[in-house]
Amino acid sequence: MTQGSATPLPAPKERRRLREARALTQAELAARLGVSRSTVRSWETGRTTPRGRKLEAYVRLLGVGTTLSDDAVSSRQEGSVPVLVGAGAPPSSREARAAEDRTADGPEPAEHADLAGVDVDVDRARGEAEWGGAEEESGVREPSLTPAQAFDALYAFAAPALVRQTYLLTGRRELARESVERAFQLAWYRWPEVAVDRDPAGWVRATAYEYALSPWHRLRPRYRHPEAPPAGGSERALLDVLLTLPPVYRRTLLLYDGVGLGLPETAAETEASTPAAANRVLHAREAVAARLPELALPEDLHRRLTELGSAERLRAAKPRTVRDHGEHRARQWTRAAIAFTVLLIGVTALTLRTAPDHYEAPLSPPETVHGLPPRSAPGPLSDEELVLRAKLRSQTSSGPERLVPDIR
Incomplete structure (x- = not known):
């Protein structure tokens, strides 16, 4: 979607002035x-550009038609391509529910399938509660959404584009979805932060990238073989070039x-x-341009x-599903931690019980004493000794006096 040349838009610094x-x-x-206020800040820093009705209303509120100088008019923006994801605030709850339905039903239509996640159908959010709550000057930040609603809004805002980004980072569709879900599960677990x-x-995004680029995925059986490449030849060539680059x-x-x-x-x-x-x-651009000369310009890339x-055709799970899985995983880790703690306490108690207390x-070590015969255990009796022992045992009661004294 390109910006029409009939609507002049000043440079980012001129917008703030x-x-x-x-x-x-x-x-x-x-x-x-x-x-949201962060969206306006992104417009003034040049990170994103308003489009459609938002562009016309933004130019009209700035008074560009009456106060824009010739230099500012000459520096109007040309057509811009939507970025993968923006830095604006998440949409309202109604938009979150609509985006959730889109992510559950399938990929977005062609006109909304850009990877931006910014300024896409945000006109429906006009007049609704914003992410930031009250204005900055009021000094009071009143949240208009519950934690679950705020998480769902963030998920609907960032998850579809983030899945596509992670796919470009790894070249694996299932790993891209898994990375985004794990990142949002961790975000829900640490939601106050x-x-x-x-x-x-x-x-x-940073959490999803870290999980997706983890080298431990190479040890998983399901990720030892590459997935099917994109259908188009140009897309397949670009993805192959990206995957040949070092991860960083x-x-x-x-x-x-x-x-x-x-x-x-x-x-x-x-x-x-x-x-x-x-x-x-610069080095990554050179590597891409060496393989694909038509992408030497950053705009084309x-x-x-x-x-x-x-x-x-990448789909993200529903926000409620991600939250439920995250909570289930947290409960499992909590139970495992409790079981390990109990086991450790039991082993410690057993050690204290059986350990010597003095x-x-x-x-x-033994020492040899000179002059004494070595001490040895008696061995088996010989035949003569056995006969003598039997004779002595039989004559003990009525034998000689030297054996049994006769008291008279």
Whole structure:
């Protein structure tokens, strides 16, 4: 979806200047447009671009038609391709339920199958409760959703696009779905921490990437053989090139040229310095361009990554299913921890019961005493000794006096 040339849109810095010139805060502008404050912040930083009716309302509130300078008009945005996932806030509960139905029924239609997850059908969320609660100036943050509803909204907002991203990262459809589900299960388990994070979608994305790139998957029997490649020849060639890159280069390229994060955000998520992340992006682009010369331009690479992720029929489970599985897994781990603790206590008690409670001096090693014959056990009696023993036993009662004294 491209932006029409008839609607001028100033540069990101000019957007902020125009908003401040009209004495509008980000929260006030977001409330008038029916979007979240983080979405407006993404527009002003250039990370995302409004489209459709949101674009027209945004330009009208900024007063571009009357105050836009010639330089700003000349710097209007050209057509842009939706990014894989944005940094905006999750949608409202109604949109979450609609997205949940879409993820359960199948892939999104072609016009909404981009990997963005941002500004897609957000017009339906106009006038509803936003993720952030009250405005920033009020100083009071009143949540409008329960934890379960907020989690479902985050899942419906980020899961469909995140499954497609993870597929580009691993080349495995089942592993992509499993990674996203595990990431959201961990997010639900640690929801008090995730709910107050600056970027909950980024938290889940980083967790899903870490799980998907774990080297332990190579030991699993089901992942020893590659999956069926994409049907299209161009998509198959691009996926093969991506999978030949080192995992850290592949992840950096996906975040920067696919997701559309800035270089500092990409470096922070990959736990690298900004120069290191820049070098990884450059080397990854060179490797892709060497195999596919038609993707030498970053814009073409971004477009092809989006098309590759959207071409696969990848579905995400329902939010309730993910929450139930996460809770069941947490209960199992809790029971296992309790059983291990009881076993450890039992072994400790048995050890204390059977262990000696006083010191016993060890026996000194034997020493040879000179001048004495060695002590040996008696052996078997010979025939003569047996006869003598029998004779003595038979004559003991009436034998000589030297054996039985006769008292008279």
